[in-house]
Amino acid sequence: MSVSSPSSASSAPSVRSTGTGRPGRPRIGFGLIGPRRDRHALPLDQLEALALPVGDDGMVIGVDAAGRPAVLGINRPSPYEITLIGGLWTAQVMALRAAATGARVAVETGRAHAWTTLAQAAGGGQPCITLHDVGRVPPQGASAGSPVVVVRDCGMRPPRGRVVSAPWQSVVTLLPYLSPVAPRLMEKSGLVGVQRVSPDEAAQIGRIMNLPQSESEALSTLADGVTLWCTAGDRQFVMTQATDAETGLLGAARRMD
Template sequence: MLPVSGAPVSGASMPGIVRPGQAQPPLGAGTVYGAVEPATLPERSRPRRLRPFSPMRIGMHGVSRTALQQIEVPGSSSGLMLGQDGNKVPVLVRMFRDEPTRLSLIGGLWAARVTVFRALAMGARVVVFTGQPTEWKGFGRWATGRDDRVAVMSGERAVTVGATATSPALLLYDVGLNGAQQPPALGPWQTQLTVLRQLTAYGFPPVQASNMVLMQRLAPNEAHAAASVLKLTDETVSLLQLLRDDMLAVLGGQADRYLWLNPTQIENTQFGAAHR
């Protein structure tokens, strides 16, 4: 299972995707790479402003004790920040790793868009396989100001997407209750995200194959279906039915998490109010 940081609470090459080693155009003026909204980020996750070092003499290789004390080391946690838990602690998910990764999201389009938007901010290239391509039309251009960061495919296709630690790949499958009929062969820094807008027995295989499962609020029948496939406790089944529209449950890793996504002003404006 994937680790999650934060305190616990209970064969064809695809056009438009730049391969590693190819020259890449400069980042555009899209939302992700444009204005930053530091005021909307949790205080603990805002970039720290380091104080200037004490002057050093040219030729010296040592640093004074005073200068050393002025060095601040950021936290060791890394990953995609989904939101905050009930203690206001940022919750980060290792969405991209140096090994194949499979995730499932039981929820709606709103949560899927927020997740992809934040993955783009980490430098990811995204391929969306969907039966409703109009829902994702223009997403990449809006988010990044470029046309080579997001590719939208109608239905499932065989594609090849290069991935590195600094430019990982996210393959999102929003293709119905069954998930992907032919799951892709993944490599390092490649992640498959299966979106199930409703959980039924047809969706059990991708859920069981996931390293981590994200859930919006579930209907009673969905919660009990999740319990049967994930061996959930009665308490978890109850909590999954009580989540607010702007919340997610993260099941897997060292412990389950329940978090608020805390959408930014940009996300609210583009995707609308949180909903299932």
């Protein structure tokens, strides 16, 4: 058996012109090279014009003091707990907007009558918001393709839930006021929302969340629809503005139910 020399013409790779006067690399199986076009480029000082006015992906829960959208990434690959000391109206807006992101919403409540109209109207006939008695939420089977948000509307002293936060399953606990169980829930939550409370409650919340005095005192004067959202390292006042559809379903923003 004879072996051709590597220097022989038969073993040399073919080289063809690219149309620019320079030899080009062979393109095997990709057809002809198309026309040349200038690359899309943007000066560095103009890049900011392409920025989106949001800080995360998720659902818009309102606008900040500068009128920019405040976005909450509620569908997460890790367990996520939220405690909201506030009104039913805000919790229901959050449930609707969570469903709009594609999440299934399970509401654990002792006042199903307050949620029935919302559950029936959401999802265009699809059961994207389901209602369950307190302590009766079944396993939800959350996954990346089917995230779940559990809203616990169980009064001042919600019992320990059978369904807890898990990957792709966030839990939102609604407390109408600062109850004896609130400090425990706030300390284990990744996010805490506080709406208008009494001055005494505001002072206690300020100590728990380590708030500046000015923000602590402001909690007793917040307008309807305004929430102070707090994490371990950040705080932001947010005004929740309802859409026309949300207003038609839930009415105007209100702190008291």
